[in-house]
Amino acid sequence: MSYCVNCGVELDPTASACPLCQTPVVNPRQPVDTELPPPFPSRREEVQPVNKLELALLLSAMLGSVAVVCGVLNLFFLHSSRPWSLYVIGAAVMLWIWLVPPLLFRGMPLWVRLGLDACAVGVYVYLISIDLHGLRWYLGLALPIILTGGAIMVALGLILSRGRSILTSVTLIIGAIGLFVMSVELYVDHWLHQDYVPGWSLVVAAVCVALIIPLVIVRRRPALRDEVRRRFHM
Amino acid sequence: MAVPKKKKTEWYRLDNAAMMYSAIQKENYSAIYRFSAVMTELVDPAALQRAIDRTMPRFPGFRVHIKRGFFWYYFEPNDAPGPFVKEDMSNPCQPVRFREDDGWLIRFFYYGHRISLEVFHALADGAGALTLFRTLLAVYLRELGHQIPNTGGVLDVDEPPSREEQEDSYFRYAKSRVRRGMGESKAYQNNGTPEPFYTLNVTMGLVPLDKLREVAKGYGASVTEYLSAVLIESILAKQRREGRRRELPVALAVPINLRPHFPSRTLRNFILTVRPVIDPELGDYTFPEIVSQVHHHMRLHISRQEMQAVITRNVMLQKNKLLQLVPAPVKNLTMAISYKLVGCRPYSTTYTNPGAFKVPPEMEPHIQRMEVILGQSYTPRSNCASISYGNTMEITFAGTVKESDVERDFFRHLVREGIHVKVISNRQGPEPPAR
Ligand SMILES: [Zn+2]
Numbered sequence: 001m002s003y004c005v006n007c008g009v010e011l012d013p014t015a016s017a018c019p020l021c022q023t024p025v026v027n028p029r030q031p032v033d034t035e036l037p038p039p040f041p042s043r044r045e046e047v048q049p050v051n052k053l054e055l056a057l058l059l060s061a062m063l064g065s066v067a068v069v070c071g072v073l074n075l076f077f078l079h080s081s082r083p084w085s086l087y088v089i090g091a092a093v094m095l096w097i098w099l100v101p102p103l104l105f106r107g108m109p110l111w112v113r114l115g116l117d118a119c120a121v122g123v124y125v126y127l128i129s130i131d132l133h134g135l136r137w138y139l140g141l142a143l144p145i146i147l148t149g150g151a152i153m154v155a156l157g158l159i160l161s162r163g164r165s166i167l168t169s170v171t172l173i174i175g176a177i178g179l180f181v182m183s184v185e186l187y188v189d190h191w192l193h194q195d196y197v198p199g200w201s202l203v204v205a206a207v208c209v210a211l212i213i214p215l216v217i218v219r220r221r222p223a224l225r226d227e228v229r230r231r232f233h234m
Numbered sequence: 235m236a237v238p239k240k241k242k243t244e245w246y247r248l249d250n251a252a253m254m255y256s257a258i259q260k261e262n263y264s265a266i267y268r269f270s271a272v273m274t275e276l277v278d279p280a281a282l283q284r285a286i287d288r289t290m291p292r293f294p295g296f297r298v299h300i301k302r303g304f305f306w307y308y309f310e311p312n313d314a315p316g317p318f319v320k321e322d323m324s325n326p327c328q329p330v331r332f333r334e335d336d337g338w339l340i341r342f343f344y345y346g347h348r349i350s351l352e353v354f355h356a357l358a359d360g361a362g363a364l365t366l367f368r369t370l371l372a373v374y375l376r377e378l379g380h381q382i383p384n385t386g387g388v389l390d391v392d393e394p395p396s397r398e399e400q401e402d403s404y405f406r407y408a409k410s411r412v413r414r415g416m417g418e419s420k421a422y423q424n425n426g427t428p429e430p431f432y433t434l435n436v437t438m439g440l441v442p443l444d445k446l447r448e449v450a451k452g453y454g455a456s457v458t459e460y461l462s463a464v465l466i467e468s469i470l471a472k473q474r475r476e477g478r479r480r481e482l483p484v485a486l487a488v489p490i491n492l493r494p495h496f497p498s499r500t501l502r503n504f505i506l507t508v509r510p511v512i513d514p515e516l517g518d519y520t521f522p523e524i525v526s527q528v529h530h531h532m533r534l535h536i537s538r539q540e541m542q543a544v545i546t547r548n549v550m551l552q553k554n555k556l557l558q559l560v561p562a563p564v565k566n567l568t569m570a571i572s573y574k575l576v577g578c579r580p581y582s583t584t585y586t587n588p589g590a591f592k593v594p595p596e597m598e599p600h601i602q603r604m605e606v607i608l609g610q611s612y613t614p615r616s617n618c619a620s621i622s623y624g625n626t627m628e629i630t631f632a633g634t635v636k637e638s639d640v641e642r643d644f645f646r647h648l649v650r651e652g653i654h655v656k657v658i659s660n661r662q663g664p665e666p667p668a669r
Contacts, residue, residue: 007642008649009439010656019437019659020642040436040660041345045323047331047432 002027014038052103059100063092083131090127094120110161111154118150141191148183152176171215178208245310249402250548251503252356256300256307257569262431264329265355266609269367270348272602277344283319285374286342292391293366295400295501296357299337305562312337319344324660325434327609330354360588361491362501368593375600386594403498408549410542418509418580421485422473426635428614434632436607437641437659441627441648449651453525458587459532462486463525465618466512468643469582485511487581495538506544508535584608585618603628610634
């Protein structure tokens with residue numbers, strides 16, 4: 001019988017290394033037995049992941065029936081001159097895109113999911129713009145804002161999904177808010193008077209920067225960071 | 235008696251331990267444990283299946299599936315065929331799915347000489363499951379042509395199941411005037427690097443019981459107390475290696491079988507945990523000091539009166555009229571969240587020792603040793619469990635963590651004290667070095 005030279009425990013004749021410290025077994029008198037069955041089976045079995053199909057079907061059915069009922073009401077009974085049901089149908093579609101694909105495809109990358117969610121918002125606002133005959137403001141103003149917001153969310157999601165510290169996460173989120181507000185004003189200004197004069201968004205951005213600076217300093221200086229940890233028990 | 239005196243109850247409530255175990259159930263976690271018997275002869279799966287079919291009707295408490303009621307989960311007899319014995323796998327104690335595998339909450343496996351039984355903890359505690367297992371082994375040996383009597387804890391499978399075995403004993407003993415809560419502080423979490431879903435690393439140490447008892451006696455402690463102390467010492471060392479500024483207390487959850495303290499024949503859950511703890515902030519403890527702390531803690535807190543107060547509190551919580559009106563999904567979610575936030579926090583790990591597995595002398599030559607595996611923990615850390623049979627004490631570390639440092643320090647300590655340890659594991663050997 002072989003013993004681990006490191007731990008002093010007796011090993012199974014089939015073990016090629018110590019299970020405790022991974023030291024390989026080197027015993028010229030008794031080489032590792034490859035004929036004997038190992039103490040535990042090597043056949044792996046994976047339990048199936050929980051099936052979310054039922055929940056997805058239920059959600060789809062609920063949202064679908066709400067959309068159909070409203071559509072029928074709209075077409076034949078209530079204010080059939082105005083497509084008000086598009087608001088409800090749009091909301092149903094948006095909710096469906098938000099909730100159902102993540103249930104069905106669990107391996108879905110985060111950026112695809114966030115991108116889809118942003119597209120869903122875009123589609124919903126598009127349906128509203130149809131009702132209000134506002135294709136012009138939709139293309140000129142709403143769509144750019146939604147796309148920018150979506151892009152910022154995707155970037156933020158990708159960065160944060162790698163498990164950042166609380167300090168870094170807070171810094172990034174505040175930064176993203178500042179950026180988004182700046183871009184909103186850019187689009188609004190461009191839409192209203194074809195030029196960009198930063199005004200109210202600068203105030204918000206300045207507040208964000210003011211919040212970020214101490215966070216960055218704390219993050220960069222280990223001594224300060226420790227001090228903050230000690231005070232706030234993070 | 236808590237059991238209603240109706241003629242035939244088609245369903246029954248979960249006891250309060252079972253409620254907790256089923257509420258914290260999630261996609262990649264179930265409270266599952268496994269007992270195995272390593273037989274002298276190779277296992278005959280056909281005979282084992284016949285034995286299961288003969289034994290299960292005697293144990294209606296295990297022949298159930300779990301149903302979601304509006305306010306609580308409940309058990310209902312499972313009339314599906316089975317459970318069927320399966321070939322064993324390398325990653326035991328996989329989570330159960332309440333609506334798959336015909337809803338079985340109990341599984342049987344065979345591999346070489348080993349017969350294994352896996353139980354969802356909501357059904358029964360270790361003592362209950364071992365009664366089933368002992369009876370099953372007896373019936374199995376009879377199927378192979380051996381003469382095994384119905385003595386020494388082997389139940390008669392031709393006898394109708396008794397009501398008392400189905401009793402919720404917590405209910406019966408919730409009679410204390412005082413309701414004692416646990417209210418424990420946070421302990422060191424002892425987490426490691428999680429393995430991918432679903433890998434359970436199992437490392438077993440086989441130790442001669444007489445030598446172990448002798449060493450434990452040298453410290454004036456029982457085997458459970460001594461092994462708890464070795465485990466605490468290993469976890470303290472791990473925390474020290476992490477170099478934390480402020481070290482947290484290292485505390486174990488040690489389940490105590492309540493049957494010796496409160497007479498009961500139940501096969502369901504009837505356990506409470508005690509919490510031996512060492513706080514390294516108070517200063518460094520030598521090993522004898524740790525043993526002495528654990529020993530005195532256990533002797534002080536395993537008292538009938540104190541345990542009854544805790545039982546009363548747990549049961550009162552379950553009987554609370556307001557709480558009863560909360561729908562089951564909300565209740566389960568609340569319990570799961572509060573378990574995540576406070577339930578597993580007061581403990582660094584669990585150590586359970588169901589003690590010696592005794593069988594009638596006629597069965598002894600057919601069993602080499604017993605094994606126990608406490609399935610994965612709620613967080614990535616390894617659990618410890620032990621069981622003895624004859625002169626072999628089997629100690630298992632099981633968890634979904636990559637590191638094996640706690641068990642390494644644990645077994646090295648035993649070796650240093652002159653106890654022979656043989657280690658077996660389901661960990662795949664190291665990858666051949668890259669060239
Ligand atoms: Zn070793």
